[in-house]
Amino acid sequence: YDASVWKEWVNIGTPSVYRAMRVTVNSVLSTTVYIYALQFLVCNNPPTTTIPYSQTPYQFYTLYSSVNINPNVFGVSGCQASPALPTGLSIDSSSCIITGSASASSSQTTYTITAQAGTQTLTGTVTMSFTDCTGTMIRILRTYKSSASYEGFRIRNTANDDILLEVMTGHTNPDNTDVVSYLCVTVDRFDVTLYCTNLYWMSDSYLYVYGMLPDGQEELLLKTRYDSYLALDTTHYLRRHAIHSVEQWYYKMGEVPENWYNAETTGWTQAAKGSFPESSNQIQLYKKTFTLSSLSEVSGVILSIRYRYGCIAYLNGHEVWRNGVTGTLSTSSIAENAYSDLLYRVVTLPGRSVPTSTSETSVSYLQQGSNTIAFAIVAISATTQKASLFDATVRLMTNEPESHIWEFTSTESGMYGTAANVFSKYYSNSIYYYSCGDNSMIVTLNNDRREWISSVQIQNYYYSNSDGVKQFNLYARNGDGNWVELKAVTGLTYSMAGQKRRIYFANNTPYNQFKFENFGSGSTTSCGWRAQSLDLFADNVLVESSLTYTSTSAYKDIEMSELIPEGTGFYDFQITPNLPTGLVIDSQNGWISGTPTVESPSSTYQVTASKITGGTTTVSFTLEVEIGRASCRERV
Helix, strand or coil: CCCCCCCCCEECCCCCCCCCCCCCCCCCCCCCCCCCCCCCCCCCCCCCCECCCCCCCEEEECCCCCEEECCCEECCEEEEEECCCCCCEEECCCCCCEEECCCCCEEEEEEEEEEEECCEEEEEEEEEEEECCCCEEEEEEEECCCCHHHEEEEEEECCCCCEEEEECCCCCCCCCCEEEEEEEECCCEEEEEEEECCCECCCCCEEEEEEECCCCCEEEEEEECCEHHHCCCCEEEEECEEECCCCCEEEEECCCCCCCCCCCCCCCEEECCCCCCCCCCCEEEEEEEEEECCHHHEEEEEEEEEECCEEEEEECCEEEEEECCCCCCCCCCCCCCCCCCCEEEEEEEECECCCCCCCCCCCECCCCEEEEEEEEEECCCCCCCCCCCCEEEEEEEECCCECCCCCEEEEEECCECCHHHHCCCCCCCCEEECCCCCCEEEEEEHHHCEEECCEEEEECCCCCCCCECCEEEEEEECCCCCCEEEEEECCCCCCCCCCEEEEECCCCCEECEEEEEEEECCCCCCCCEEECEEEEEECCCCCCCCCECCCEEEECCCCCCCECCECCCEEEEEEECCCCCCEEECCCCCCEEECCCCCEEEEEEEEEEEECCCCEEEEEEEEEEECCCCCHHHHC
């Protein structure tokens, strides 16, 4: 329906004479129905012999496009189509409405529809074609709440800003409904931008973007919403798949040749999901190449692997991940893992490894040009688990930081609120506590998803600069293994409400569980704390950012404007010599702030920080503290 516009239905047959009319409401969008005007009209229309379908050819995508072709007639019966509609489509015999989704592609075909209106035979034609998506088929889900028309979004080709899909503010999608649309993305990079005529999208109003997979499965590519109170990112960048589902893979069964994971395919055979042969034992090997035009456009890899037991992944000859298999791979290897459900399971990985306490060298996984991805699938039994269940997709992360903490369960203790609060991206949600004591929050990703992260972000309360979290610890693990400390955070500083603090660390491992422990105020007497939001990011470790400070001056007994360094991916900041009394450097992000209480001549300071790509960097700047005689303009 459109506002203030009549909706009209026409009986194209010759109606009978009736003593009474009855209107039945079969479906509504809310609990209340308003019918402001209803009229029964007698129209001087000439007799018709046609069913008024649009004569413009319809183009749909196989499997995903939802067909709903409605001629808006009634008073007909016995609707039939010739030739038969594609498998998956049907025609309602009493309305001639065509609905469904085609299960196979078909060329443009004209279908003749016939129906009866009393003793009269009516005909109409519908022309349709169904094509397979040659790119990434995505499902866009908008969960509208109240004030839906205030909320808009668009999806664009990042290379040239061509709009692929847009739902502008002022649209007519109803409140409190879920709206689904499909889009075949054939461009390499695309971005999603959100906007709103209000300050925020309503609570639980989200935009979801799913990548479609076989067997009714899908991979969540993005979950986001608009909230200016939290200063959320309004544009998100994505890439279509480099390897799609059900593509051809080279395979070997029952053996483990030397260097099986390299680019050589001599002696290997090709097939796709559903046509791989059975292995002679528990070992199955697969590999495939994809092309990367430029390293500057990517930062990491997202694998979606269909398997049930053990798995080892190699990228360009380097082992990048394994699950459920220990030791050197051989025909004697047996999996130690078994999933009850056969799913595509997601693993995210960096574009290269970084030096850590357990590995002093850096290894580049991705390379410009041709890249070879290889998988070993290992079962538990060499006799009863030989069938091939394998398939995989490969999608590259953009060169922008990415967060994928969307689908999870959680347990909390020693706090008010849950993980859903701080990951909800809604200004009215938070976690907090008023007194001293231990606390923890464990986040477990659904379906054993494994996420590689290199930074954590925390935001203080959006409404006031009070009770900000000054310290906490972050741990991670897989399964029932030992918790690994990713970062012990101390000494966080905030100068205003709603500030975000990003803390980086070196890490190469994707994890399924993350534990936040002992959020605190940094005081043993005033222990109240509140966290507005949390997030975990995968950052770009393929490029090294430069760290710089701008030389500046401050005024005695006047709070200085924060001196914020340029550059990302740095942590554990240290400064020499000591700053003038009253000024401090935040060791987590390098911000310098405070109110100097002493005069200080122009002096050179050196800041040393660790890099998530390995090693340290040292930069210098000058700082002077003057007597507060500056004019108001200079102080501003």
